[in-house]
Amino acid sequence: MLLKVQNLHKIYKSGTHALKGVSFEVEEGEFLVVIGLSGSGKSTLLRCINRLIEPTSGIIEFQGKDITHIKGEELRQSKMQIGMVFQQFNLIKRKSVLSNVINGKLGSLGTFESILEKYSDKVYEEAYKCLDTVGITDKAKIRADSLSGGQQQRVAIARSLMQNPKLLLADEPVASLDPATSNSVMQYFEKINKELGTTVICNLHFLSLVRRYASRVIALRAGEIIYEGAPRDIDENWFKTIYGEEAEEVEIR
Amino acid sequence: MIKEPAMEIHPQNIIEENKKREHKYNLYKAILLDIFFVFYSILVVQRAIYYKFFLDLRELPFSWGEIIILFIISIVIGTSWAISRTSLSCKLFGIAKENKTTKWTVEIFAWFLFDITFIAGWVVTKISIVGLFSTEGLQGAERLFSALFHPQFGIFDDALFAMIETIYIALIATLISIPPTLLISFFTARNLMKENKISFAVYYILRIILNFVRSIEPLIWAIIFSVWVGIGPFAGMIALLVHSIASNAKLYSESIESIEEGPVEAISATGANKVQIVWHAVVPQIVLPFLSFTIYRWDINVRMATIIGLVGGGGIGTMLMQYQGLARWREVGLIVLMIAFVVWVMDYISAKIREAIY
């Protein structure tokens, strides 16, 4: 068991009760996709898992260890093993692709060394390897913000690979990309999941993508899990329960 | 904060409780503000409008006893007004009753406050249209202006030297201000300091100190330092330095506060430590604004350096003061002309550099 979430609650300061007792487990090597309407709590769930925000109550176990309330050095160690990819890429715009990728390694580099930005050859080698995995070694020296959206997201993936993560979280990684690019970016997640054996938890909006890439699906509605199972079992009825009666499925290829 | 995992949490209760607490605090704040409003109105009406305007007294009668009685009256009126939930402050803090009485009292009282403040301002500044257009006054102005428009170029080399001194005072003050400002600005950026109580306390205290320092004009600082280190360029430089640090720390920390949160989150999600997060996610986003603010500060400092010279901060301002004291208006004319020219050039250069940076 890689990750175990038990009765997780999150109440924001504003009073929004975003997660209402969410429980699920993730085995090593899974490609788990979380779906649900906007505001159903998908992002909140991922952010709780790598502790970007503090859960209000419940337990999160990662590799058999309770990480719900760890702090300081311990928290940093656990963050290093969990990569995260965001919808908005969140690269440092003015820096080169290569330094953005190396940023993924900061946790295991010394403070002094990382401030001077004098890295060992091994670090560069690793960075190029990660860039190679997402197929953009040729862009290494270019400023990050001069790349297209799809390329930027690949750099972000390379950055998280630099962490050698046990678990990769992706919060709607293709929501701001066009359909064709979405598919190609999703293929990199698939590749990482299959070839490197990294467990992936990914928030997605399009069911066609879900069916194609997910090994298992969780559906959230108003902060609660209302469906858990194989992607192919999401039929017309489930679809309407998850997305509401009015919803109609759109295809993306 | 560590919560006991075993403890039961009832979300609804937490939300209710938060609401109640906020409501209570807002009422306290409203009471204080209403007391202030009432006290202010009574004082202004009594002193500025009644004594000064109607009775036209030169010396205002003053007694602590009277003030205290007025204050106690204000407390009673203000408190009961706030508790009745119909006052201006209740409206401001969003806890007022929604009815006609509130609407009327709030509207009338707000206008009343504005009007008495305006009248008091008029009385205090002794606005006199007559003085502005008297023959005597106009003649004096004419003499002055004709001298100013015929500048005396005999003192040009002296003035040039003083001008250069002024520019250097401004430059050195700006340069020296950079490192301390940088350091302070990180500690006064809310988004970096809000995490735990100790850092928030540091943030808060530093902010108060900066606000205090900034609220004192460089002119006053120059007077203080010319007593401290003696009249001259050094006093002027320190005065500018102090003010530059306080002002730029605010601008710097505001630009730190307005950075994109996304990259910061992304870097902290990799397990980077605090210093690394600041260096690799915050700093790259703020170099350009910092550079721009610093150049702008130099520009401002040149202007201020001329003013500071008036009270003995050295440079062209001191020279201006001397000739003005001797009523040699043609020399003053030359100096004013030079100041205007330099300020204009600095303004232009700094705007151009800042444009080029972005």
Ligand SMILES: Nc1ncnc2c1ncn2[C@@H]1O[C@H](COP(=O)(O)OP(=O)(O)OP(=O)(O)O)[C@@H](O)[C@H]1O
């Ligand atoms: N920082 C925050 N402060 C207060 N409320 C928040 C915050 N972030 C999210 N929420 C609220 O929590 C609920 C869940 O939001 P969340 O972002 O997790 O949804 P989501 O499923 O990711 O939606 P989307 O598909 O739009 O990204 C929403 O009602 C949202 O308004």
Ligand SMILES: [Mg+2]
């Ligand atoms: Mg989201």
